[in-house]
Amino acid sequence: MSDLEIYRSKAAAWLATMAPEFGRDARKGLTEADDLALGRRYQKAKFDAGYAGINWPTEYGGQGLTHLEKVTFDAEEMKYGFPNFYFGISLGMPVPVLMQFGSDREFVKERVLKALQGEEIWCQLFSEPSGGSDLAGLRTKAEPDGNGWKINGQKVWTSWAHYSDYGVIVVRTDPTVPKHKGLTYFWVDMKAPGVTVRPIRLAGGDSHVNEVFFDDVKISDDHRMSPVGGGFAVAITTLMIERYVATDSAGFGPHLDLFVDLAKDIALNGKLAIQDGRIRQQIARNYAMRSGLDSINVRARLMMQAGMVPGAEGSLNKLVAVRSRQKLSELAIDLQGTDGFAFDEHASQKEDWASSWINAPTGRIAGGSDETLLNTIAEKVLGLPQDHRPDKGIPFNQIPA
Amino acid sequence: MTILYDEGQQAIATESRRVLEARSSIEALLPLLESVGEYHRPFWDTAKEQGWTALALPETHGGLGLGLVELGLIAHQAGRSVSGAPFLTSGFGAAKAIELYGTEAQKERWLPRLASGESIGVIAFAAGPDALPSRPDVTLTGDLLDGVARGVSGGLAADVAVVLANGPGMPVLTLVDLADVERTPVAGFDNSRCLADLGFSSTPAEPLAVGHAARDAALHILGLQAVVTAHEQTGGAEVLMEIARDYALTRRAFGQPIGAFQSVKHRIAELYGLVELARANCIHAAARESAADFIIAAAAARLSATEAYDTAARDCVQIHGGIGVTWEIGLHLHMRRARSLAIEQGSSLFWEDVLVDRLAGEAA
Ligand SMILES: Cc1cc2nc3c(=O)[nH]c(=O)nc-3n(C[C@H](O)[C@H](O)[C@H](O)COP(=O)(O)OP(=O)(O)OC[C@H]3O[C@@H](n4cnc5c(N)ncnc54)[C@H](O)[C@@H]3O)c2cc1C
Numbered sequence: 001m002s003d004l005e006i007y008r009s010k011a012a013a014w015l016a017t018m019a020p021e022f023g024r025d026a027r028k029g030l031t032e033a034d035d036l037a038l039g040r041r042y043q044k045a046k047f048d049a050g051y052a053g054i055n056w057p058t059e060y061g062g063q064g065l066t067h068l069e070k071v072t073f074d075a076e077e078m079k080y081g082f083p084n085f086y087f088g089i090s091l092g093m094p095v096p097v098l099m100q101f102g103s104d105r106e107f108v109k110e111r112v113l114k115a116l117q118g119e120e121i122w123c124q125l126f127s128e129p130s131g132g133s134d135l136a137g138l139r140t141k142a143e144p145d146g147n148g149w150k151i152n153g154q155k156v157w158t159s160w161a162h163y164s165d166y167g168v169i170v171v172r173t174d175p176t177v178p179k180h181k182g183l184t185y186f187w188v189d190m191k192a193p194g195v196t197v198r199p200i201r202l203a204g205g206d207s208h209v210n211e212v213f214f215d216d217v218k219i220s221d222d223h224r225m226s227p228v229g230g231g232f233a234v235a236i237t238t239l240m241i242e243r244y245v246a247t248d249s250a251g252f253g254p255h256l257d258l259f260v261d262l263a264k265d266i267a268l269n270g271k272l273a274i275q276d277g278r279i280r281q282q283i284a285r286n287y288a289m290r291s292g293l294d295s296i297n298v299r300a301r302l303m304m305q306a307g308m309v310p311g312a313e314g315s316l317n318k319l320v321a322v323r324s325r326q327k328l329s330e331l332a333i334d335l336q337g338t339d340g341f342a343f344d345e346h347a348s349q350k351e352d353w354a355s356s357w358i359n360a361p362t363g364r365i366a367g368g369s370d371e372t373l374l375n376t377i378a379e380k381v382l383g384l385p386q387d388h389r390p391d392k393g394i395p396f397n398q399i400p401a
Numbered sequence: 402m403t404i405l406y407d408e409g410q411q412a413i414a415t416e417s418r419r420v421l422e423a424r425s426s427i428e429a430l431l432p433l434l435e436s437v438g439e440y441h442r443p444f445w446d447t448a449k450e451q452g453w454t455a456l457a458l459p460e461t462h463g464g465l466g467l468g469l470v471e472l473g474l475i476a477h478q479a480g481r482s483v484s485g486a487p488f489l490t491s492g493f494g495a496a497k498a499i500e501l502y503g504t505e506a507q508k509e510r511w512l513p514r515l516a517s518g519e520s521i522g523v524i525a526f527a528a529g530p531d532a533l534p535s536r537p538d539v540t541l542t543g544d545l546l547d548g549v550a551r552g553v554s555g556g557l558a559a560d561v562a563v564v565l566a567n568g569p570g571m572p573v574l575t576l577v578d579l580a581d582v583e584r585t586p587v588a589g590f591d592n593s594r595c596l597a598d599l600g601f602s603s604t605p606a607e608p609l610a611v612g613h614a615a616r617d618a619a620l621h622i623l624g625l626q627a628v629v630t631a632h633e634q635t636g637g638a639e640v641l642m643e644i645a646r647d648y649a650l651t652r653r654a655f656g657q658p659i660g661a662f663q664s665v666k667h668r669i670a671e672l673y674g675l676v677e678l679a680r681a682n683c684i685h686a687a688a689r690e691s692a693a694d695f696i697i698a699a700a701a702a703r704l705s706a707t708e709a710y711d712t713a714a715r716d717c718v719q720i721h722g723g724i725g726v727t728w729e730i731g732l733h734l735h736m737r738r739a740r741s742l743a744i745e746q747g748s749s750l751f752w753e754d755v756l757v758d759r760l761a762g763e764a765a
Contacts, residue, residue: 134654203733334748337530338552343590361718371664391656
């Protein structure tokens with residue numbers, strides 16, 4: 001057994017012992033508040049067992065291991081339906097970015113430790129009503145105010161802002177220069193006076209995203225995590241981490257096995273669906289797509305292990321997987337005929353086809369829409385020309401609205 | 402019958418659109434999703450008041466003597482406003498079953514009431530995945546029904562059902578008064594469909610057709626409903642295409658309307674293609690109501706309309722970005738309706754089989 005395999009089997013064994021207390025069944029019927037509390041306890045248990053911040057530096061409470069151990073653990077963890085999504089954004093982007101760019105190191109250390117133990121949650125305040133894809137087009141502004149800054153404006157789609165203690169935020173500090181150049185990156189205290197969080201209800205029924213309003217919110221200059229006017233680069237670093245996190249070839253929907261089981265159970269026009277050519281074709285094509293992504297991911301892991309830099313094909317993960325999840329979920333509903341109509345708002349997207357289907361569109365938008373991802377591949381990977389951008393090089397305050 | 406709408410038909414389209422746009426709103430529809438067993442009563446009142454329930458039924462029994470073409474036009478408008486109560490389609494199907502296969506007494510008893518909308522009719526053919534099972538779950542012994550008809554659209558509110566049952570060694574199409582039938586609501590992703598399981602226990606039923614004729618009759622009725630539904634789906638797809646276009650014209654990113662991005666522009670143009678193909682198939686199928694190849698035309702309409710509505714729902718949400726997945730904006734009403742209509746009258750898998758069987762000369 002390789003070291004990594006040993007690591008995997010130890011992790012798997014530990015996770016199995018956690019399942020009764022924190023797994024899917026333990027969560028059934030809990031209110032969101034209770035589920036969050038359970039999630040915090042689970043996160044603490046992970047920390048105590050040495051499975052939090054697996055690839056983070058030990059001086060910040062991490063384990064000092066590599067990305068490989070991290071994704072190995074994640075793959076095993078995914079099987080149990082633990083209440084860990086409350087920390088997905090927090091530990092995924094804002095906290096690592098704080099660790100990299102926060103100036104007051106003692107403060108950073110304290111925050112990171114609390115976040116790793118599930119005590120504090122961070123959110124990412126990038127998108128605005130005026131635009132999410134066009135990140136550099138944001139309008140929330142920070143003006144100098146004494147020794148610090150004063151923030152005014154509105155963010156939107158902020159995941160978990162209603163539970164967050166802190167957030168990282170990009171704001172406009174200079175509207176007279178081209179849009180990328182006038183941005184600055186800060187952290188904010190979500191409980192500060194002038195911050196208002198208002199939940200938005202989503203199509204699937206839940207409300208984990210929010211509008212966040214900033215009304216004369218005062219912050220001191222040590223909240224700044226980039227040079228003044230240099231916020232875009234840090235924002236891009238954050239987004240690069242975000243892309244990298246999305247590696248589930250099922251597109252965060254049900255595993256293909258569940259579809260095969262369904263097809264084995266259901267008779268269509270007098271014969272089992274699993275014998276039906278159309279169904280077989282979809283299973284085969286989905287398998288080929290998913291195995292391709294899995295192989296891309298394994299290869300990336302091996303390359304990293306060997307000290308090489310993985311290729312750009314990792315950027316296909318979310319794009320390809322979520323689109324196909326959406327269609328496979330539709331087909332699964334078709335297969336069940338009128339039985340496919342039944343819906344439980346609280347069912348897991350990873351196990352229930354209707355829930356997977358109704359929530360799939362968010363996956364094609366959040367964390368970069370399909371179109372933005374395709375643009376990135378076309379322009380950054382393949383070197384194709386950029387679209388015409390009338391706002392290029394123009395001072396932000398002169399771009400026609 | 403011609404496939405060009407005449408003036409009277411165009412007037413039906415314009416008038417029903419005007420009425421429905423004035424009387425339905427997202428605000429009225431959203432709460433229906435959160436309760437089981439409620440439908441949009443103002444829609445049904447409108448349908449009755451405007452005579453839509455009577456439209457395609459014979460004049461001799463209180464109807465207006467028009468046909469699928471006119472009903473389709475109204476269904477198209479109902480689809481545009483996602484309004485609805487599931488009964489326009491299934492009520493029509495149930496009434497047609499009685500008209501075509503019932504006795505004079507059955508017609509006299511039910512047709513005037515169905516025409517006025519005072520009674521609600523539904524069909525119950527499917528057993529879960531199987532839209533038209535050769536051995537249905539519901540059993541007919543003598544003239545009594547037993548068993549459960551699963552997932553009957555409109556079943557929670559209906560007064561009379563046409564049920565495909567398993568008789569002695571063969572299917573039987575039956576007519577059932579639902580007054581004393583046990584109904585279990587089904588909580589689903591589109592609750593305004595009033596879906597229910599109907600539990601029969603020694604429930605009296607009257608046969609409409611027996612054996613092969615029962616299956617043929619059921620397929621014919623399903624075909625009629627499929628064509629009405631295809632119009633509704635096309636209406637939904639059409640309005641989503643328009644909503645997407647309007648949004649692409651106003652929403653700006655990178656200094657321009659998002660409609661200027663080819664990926665967005667082409668997506669909407671592709672929708673146009675899907676909508677127009679579906680519309681053409683619907684018009685054709687409605688005009689073939691009494692023709693020998695009706696079921697082929699119905700299958701084509703149904704398949705293209707299902708594809709159009711599902712795709713339009715997916716793409717319209719996508720073009721809206723984050724705002725597209727919010728509860729209040731209500732695009733999910735269309736998403737949900739696209740899916741419920743996709744499975745209610747036999748899924749695409751079912752209609753593909755019907756179509757290919759016919760084309761290959763293997764009709765069962
Ligand atoms: C569930 C959920 C959680 C989220 N969580 C967070 C969060 O925690 N923090 C945060 O900051 N944001 C978050 N987001 C926001 C997310 O990043 C944005 O929704 C996303 O970037 C799209 O932006 P938008 O909604 O403004 O759509 P828009 O940018 O307005 O896009 C509208 C449409 O135009 C297309 N489009 C835009 N530009 C181009 C182009 N150049 N070429 C082609 N097509 C284009 C888009 O693809 C889309 O189809 C979340 C979103 C969702 C749905």
